[in-house]
Amino acid sequence: xxxxxxxxxxxxxxxGEFITINCSYSVGISALHWLQQHPGGGIVSxxxxxxxxxxxxxxxxxxxxxxxxxxxxxxxxHPRDSAVYICAVSDTDKLIxxxxxxxxxxx
Amino acid sequence: KAGVTQTPRYLIKTRGQQVTLSCSxxxxxxxxxxxxxxxxxxxxxxxxxxxxxxxxxxNFPGRFSGRQFSNSRSEMNVxxxxxxxxxxxxxxxxxxxxDRFEKLFFGSGTQLSVL
Numbered sequence: 155x156x157x158x159x160x161x162x163x164x165x166x167x168x169x170g171e172f173i174t175i176n177c178s179y180s181v182g183i184s185a186l187h188w189l190q191q192h193p194g195g196g197i198v199s200x201x202x203x204x205x206x207x208x209x210x211x212x213x214x215x216x217x218x219x220x221x222x223x224x225x226x227x228x229x230x231x232h233p234r235d236s237a238v239y240i241c242a243v244s245d246t247d248k249l250i251x252x253x254x255x256x257x258x259x260x261x
Numbered sequence: 262k263a264g265v266t267q268t269p270r271y272l273i274k275t276r277g278q279q280v281t282l283s284c285s286x287x288x289x290x291x292x293x294x295x296x297x298x299x300x301x302x303x304x305x306x307x308x309x310x311x312x313x314x315x316x317x318x319x320n321f322p323g324r325f326s327g328r329q330f331s332n333s334r335s336e337m338n339v340x341x342x343x344x345x346x347x348x349x350x351x352x353x354x355x356x357x358x359x360d361r362f363e364k365l366f367f368g369s370g371t372q373l374s375v376l
Binding site: 194197198202240247248252 | 303305
């Protein structure tokens with residue numbers, strides 16, 4: 155079993171839909187990261203959180219430390235949100251990645 | 262402010278050769294970390310440097326090594342290349358490195374193909 159599991163693996167949506175991507179982990183962590191990777195490889199760090207909730211524009215990330223679970227929400231999705239979203243967890247000496255969720259948003 | 266710069270962007274090598282990849286972090290960033298991304302294994306952490314010292318290392322063989330210079334620029338080296346080393350190699354920098362994986366700024370990566 156992977157230490158970081160994401161669901162779903164693939165997601166398609168119509169423009170304007172509310173999207174949720176889930177991440178569960180089985181190890182102790184100091185922080186959880188949400189990353190966005192567009193075709194071509196570039197990765198952008200969206201959030202780093204260790205408790206509660208963070209919001210940036212249409213993106214919201216939450217984490218429940220007790221349940222070892224995090225969610226990334228996209229409100230009013232747009233075709234430019236199409237990308238791979240990767241959850242990663244960090245502890246004192248390493249960063250462990252999930253396998254990613256491929257999101258496609260159609261107009 | 263310039264972003265994280267990785268060179269070269271693409272590289273083709275043959276089995277048995279060695280390769281050196283370069284990463285220039287954002288000015289003022291002291292922590293540089295390296296990652297390997299393959300279709301089969303996804304993203305995996307290679308190692309992290311701070312103030313010219315390797316602080317953390319992932320589960321990779323000794324053929325993978327790196328270093329960091331006094332200006333925080335970093336290089337990674339892979340010796341005796343194998344076909345399975347074909348991957349996108351990404352580096353990331355972060356400002357202070359106090360929390361070793363605080364907000365990361367990624368470069369565009371070097372796509373290495375081993376023939």
